[in-house]
Amino acid sequence: MTTLPTPDTEKQNDAVNATQDTSQEANVDVSSVLEESHVLDVLDKLDEELVGLTSVKMRIREIASLLVVDRLRRTLELTTRPPSLHMSFTGPPGTGKTSVAMRMATILHRLNYVRRGHLVAVTRDDLVGQYIGHTAPKTKEILKRAMGGVLFIDEAYYLYRQENERDYGQEVIEVLLQVMENQREDIVVILAGYKDRMETFFQSNPGVSSRIAHHLDFPNYTIEELLAIAHIMLAEQMYRFSPEAEKAFEAYLNKRMEMPRFSNGRSVRNALDRARLRQANRLIAKGGKLSRMDLMTIEAEDILASRVFTEGIPENEEKAPGPEMHEQPK
Amino acid sequence: MTFHLTQGTFSHLPPLTDDEIALQVQYCLDNNWPLNIEYTDDPHPRNTYWDMWGLPMFDIKDAKAIVFEINECRKAFGNYYIRVSAYDRTKGRQTIALSFIVNRPEHDPGFSLTRQESHDRVIRYTLRDYETDKPKGERYKS
Numbered sequence: 001m002t003t004l005p006t007p008d009t010e011k012q013n014d015a016v017n018a019t020q021d022t023s024q025e026a027n028v029d030v031s032s033v034l035e036e037s038h039v040l041d042v043l044d045k046l047d048e049e050l051v052g053l054t055s056v057k058m059r060i061r062e063i064a065s066l067l068v069v070d071r072l073r074r075t076l077e078l079t080t081r082p083p084s085l086h087m088s089f090t091g092p093p094g095t096g097k098t099s100v101a102m103r104m105a106t107i108l109h110r111l112n113y114v115r116r117g118h119l120v121a122v123t124r125d126d127l128v129g130q131y132i133g134h135t136a137p138k139t140k141e142i143l144k145r146a147m148g149g150v151l152f153i154d155e156a157y158y159l160y161r162q163e164n165e166r167d168y169g170q171e172v173i174e175v176l177l178q179v180m181e182n183q184r185e186d187i188v189v190i191l192a193g194y195k196d197r198m199e200t201f202f203q204s205n206p207g208v209s210s211r212i213a214h215h216l217d218f219p220n221y222t223i224e225e226l227l228a229i230a231h232i233m234l235a236e237q238m239y240r241f242s243p244e245a246e247k248a249f250e251a252y253l254n255k256r257m258e259m260p261r262f263s264n265g266r267s268v269r270n271a272l273d274r275a276r277l278r279q280a281n282r283l284i285a286k287g288g289k290l291s292r293m294d295l296m297t298i299e300a301e302d303i304l305a306s307r308v309f310t311e312g313i314p315e316n317e318e319k320a321p322g323p324e325m326h327e328q329p330k
Numbered sequence: 331m332t333f334h335l336t337q338g339t340f341s342h343l344p345p346l347t348d349d350e351i352a353l354q355v356q357y358c359l360d361n362n363w364p365l366n367i368e369y370t371d372d373p374h375p376r377n378t379y380w381d382m383w384g385l386p387m388f389d390i391k392d393a394k395a396i397v398f399e400i401n402e403c404r405k406a407f408g409n410y411y412i413r414v415s416a417y418d419r420t421k422g423r424q425t426i427a428l429s430f431i432v433n434r435p436e437h438d439p440g441f442s443l444t445r446q447e448s449h450d451r452v453i454r455y456t457l458r459d460y461e462t463d464k465p466k467g468e469r470y471k472s
Binding site for chain 1: 387390392394398399
């Protein structure tokens with residue numbers, strides 16, 4: 001060994017100095033990373049546009065923070081393995097699982113976790129083939145489309161049929177597991193479905209459950225949250241409630257929530273759509289000149305005419321997917 | 331100097347590395363051009379009909395998926411020429427926008443030039459790939 005400082009030893013000294021320095025001064029700037037990625041914008045928008053769901057939002061914030069910290073660590077050459085971000089969203093119908101998944105894709109893209117940030121939403125039909133040997137290529141095709149983005153499998157429990165062990169759904173699960181494990185940096189898989197059925201699904205497929213790091217549960221909305229959702233939906237379509245209509249709608253929701261097949265946000269949307277129909281009918285019947293206000297305002301009578309108040313289940317609600325109403329896919 | 335077949339968009343460049351291929355593929359996808367992989371062991375410049383590797387790939391957003399297929403094709407046809415073509419379906423074009431070779435056989439002896447004496451001292455030229463003398467499937471085996 002010579003006493004002359006070779007480039008290598010110099011580098012080592014630098015490294016030692018660097019680690020000592022970190023205790024004294026901050027070498028990375030959290031705010032610059034946050035600003036650059038615009039992740040706060042997305043999180044704020046999430047807070048603003050999605051009512052309630054505090055636990056879900058909390059978890060998304062945690063994930064976002066972890067990814068920011070990971071990026072900071074990488075700039076200081078602290079090795080980090082990319083975290084596993086496969087998720088399962090469970091909850092009753094209409095609680096915003098798909099909406100959150102869409103936002104998830106944007107957030108992960110902003111944080112450079114996925115390269116493209118698009119969402120491919122599929123159900124059993126898109127993955128399972130019709131004959132032997134058809135399933136694996138079909139699933140791989142979908143996976144290729146989702147590369148660099150998020151694959152959202154709605155009603156994932158249909159992939160597994162307990163009663164039929166020769167069902168091709170099992171093949172899909174095998175292909176999925178392989179990709180979820182080996183290509184973490186290329187694809188994020190989100191499974192969604194109703195809670196009880198997802199639980200049986202995970203019980204019979206422990207491999208799937210253990211590869212999913214984040215199990216997010218979406219709770220039912222409270223009446224206040226549902227009203228807030230209604231207001232956002234109306235504002236989006238440039239409608240408004242009259243004060244009486246507001247009270248009528250609350251009464252409507254209270255009645256509707258007791259009835260079977262209530263599907264949260266989706267039921268609110270359906271109810272509003274029907275109120276718009278009745279408003280249009282009322283305006284036509286009235287005739288004459290209409291002001292801008294007339295065209296925008298939904299009155300109490302538009303809501304009180306609903307069949308919920310007279311006999312029960314409203315007319316269009318059959319289409320709303322409740323767990324027991326689901327048509328079994330092929 | 332060994333023979334180096336030149337065809338397509340980047341014919342003036344040395345062969346692209348895998349990273350460069352991925353970047354070019356991503357460029358095509360960003361332009362909304364579906365991609366297609368083809369292979370042949372008859373790379374005569376006038377042979378435009380190469381065999382297709384699977385179907386043209388629509389609806390893909392990320393280069394990784396295409397690179398995966400390129401590698402699959404290389405595994406199956408390592409000693410063939412493989413090219414990637416991007417199809418521009420926007421109005422008024424409906425044609426190949428970009429096409430480049432992504433795989434070459436290890437050893438290609440190149441073409442022979444045949445001169446045919448014709449009437450009045452006219453000479454007709456023919457390009458002939460040395461390897462196409464062998465039957466299909468037997469070519470470019472080093």
